[in-house]
Amino acid sequence: MDPRIREHAETIVDHSTGIESGDTVVIQLPPEAEDLAVALAELCGDRGAQPVWISNAERFSRAFKRAADGFEEAAHELAMYEETDVFIIARGGANVTEGADVDPETNAAYNRARKAIKEERLSKTWCLTQVPTSGHAQLAGMSTEGYQNFVYDAVSLDWAAQREFQSNLVEILDDAETVRIRSGEETDITLSIAGNTALNDYGEANLPGGEVFTAPVPDGVDGHVHFDLPLYRYGREIEDVRLTFEDGRVVDHSAGRNEDLLTAILETDEGSRRLGELGIGMNRQIDRFTYNMLFDEKMGDTVHMAVGSAYDDCVGEGNEVNESAEHVDMIVDMSEDSTLEVDGEVIQRNGTFVFEDDFDGVDDAAPEDAGDDVPDDDAVA
Structure with missing residues (x-):
């Protein structure tokens, strides 16, 4: 594992969220971020917190939005966040344009249905960060290695x-x-x-x-x-x-x-x-x-x-x-x-x-x- 991934995870846990013993933690990361999920799991274990990793996959989201005939509040997902102390989410999917063919009105309806979930997540201790994937490197016009350096330099600042x-x-x-x-x-x-x-x-x-x-x-x-x-x-x-x-x-x-x-x-x-x-x-x-x-x-x-x-x-x-x-x-x-x-x-x-x-x-x-x-x-x- 790239040691910068471990350093990234330590910054999230210790600086950004201050995870402590007994905290319940939802970690929402794309499949490409498995190494970061593993590092976060180890640190949560070290600190006595209880993590769960759920995938933040754009292909999944796109498929649901395009197939569904309307949206309702996802009460089971809301219940999870109601029981959560810390919420960690990262961007970094393989294809940054995965949702480009979802109708704008569909996205608006989906967001309206999830408004209570969004508000519940924001009421918790939360952190949004980035995983340096090749998809985002391409969007930025950078090599994968160059983008990795860019991201890790930015998140490891003297805060x-x-x-x-x-x-x-x-x-x-x-x-x-x-x-x-x-x-x-x-x-x-x-x-x-x-x-x-x-x-x-x-x-x-x-x-x-x-x-x-x-x-x-x-x-x-x-x-x-x-x-x-x-x-x-x-x-x-x-x-x-x-x-x-x-x-x-x-x-x-x-x-x-x-x-x-x-x-x-x-x-x-x-x-x-x-x-x-x-x-x-x-x-x-x-x-x-x-x-x-x-x-x-x-x-x-x-x-x-x-x-x-x-x-x-x-x-x-x-x-x-x-x-x-x-x-x-x-x-x-x-x-x-x-x-x-x-x-x-x-x-x-x-x-x-x-x-x-x-x-x-x-x-x-x-x-x-x-x-x-x-x-x-x-x-x-």
Whole structure:
């Protein structure tokens, strides 16, 4: 076994989830991840925990979705998670486009039926990570060995140091009212985060970590945004997403590729037309785009927003939690012609934060074509 697999498992068990004696643990991994499952089983045994491994096979999921005539809540699966203390899941199937021929409306119906299961899993201690398979290496445009090195370098970061670095941004967002994001000519969006909490992701629920994230107030988002980096969802690539928000709701949308899938996502339920997350990437170790949101959303020089469900821990007392069966992250490249403002103060310019040595504080460096007011009619997606 590659010793890095054992190290990966140790990070999951000891840093990300803190598994202890007596814990019940559900390990959901693809068949290609048997070595990681074995390493996790050994560590659970060492610590007195009780694990079960269930397969996370995309071929299985595809077959069921295409054959079923409607979906119901899987009460037996829900019962398993109700009795679970820790949930570990990894991506890494052999074919990243396995579900590409599942109808978008079918995926939406499937997610609605599983909403209670998703919420139960998120209420537990959980960790989402990646197994470096050849399928994801091909998607990233890398050799299998190169992708393995990329993944293992990203998950073995000095997480204490990363936490300290990211705490600078958490401090800025504490008690903040609004965030404004401007990038190029097509992104100018303002989000209220009043009363909500910014969380420091340093490799716990997500491994790798490397972001600070919060929840926008559901009706407090206005403006337009161009997500200029693509994403994979249900085995299909969505490109050039453009969204327009009014009073928190998507009122216009488009995509350069697979717009039908984007439409289906937004029509899943009422909450899927609102933002559930604003995340700011801060992991400088992740320095290339790989078509894998677990990594791409953590890249320095990016921000991401997710339509759909909000994380309860981000929502302040008395504020509304945006609820949805979906949670779909989309990314804006902030490396050029971009500013990030908090309560009117520029805290990042062209991907560099005010607390980094090479920050350029020139006020007139903001995007030239971005007006002082958030537009209320442009946009899309």
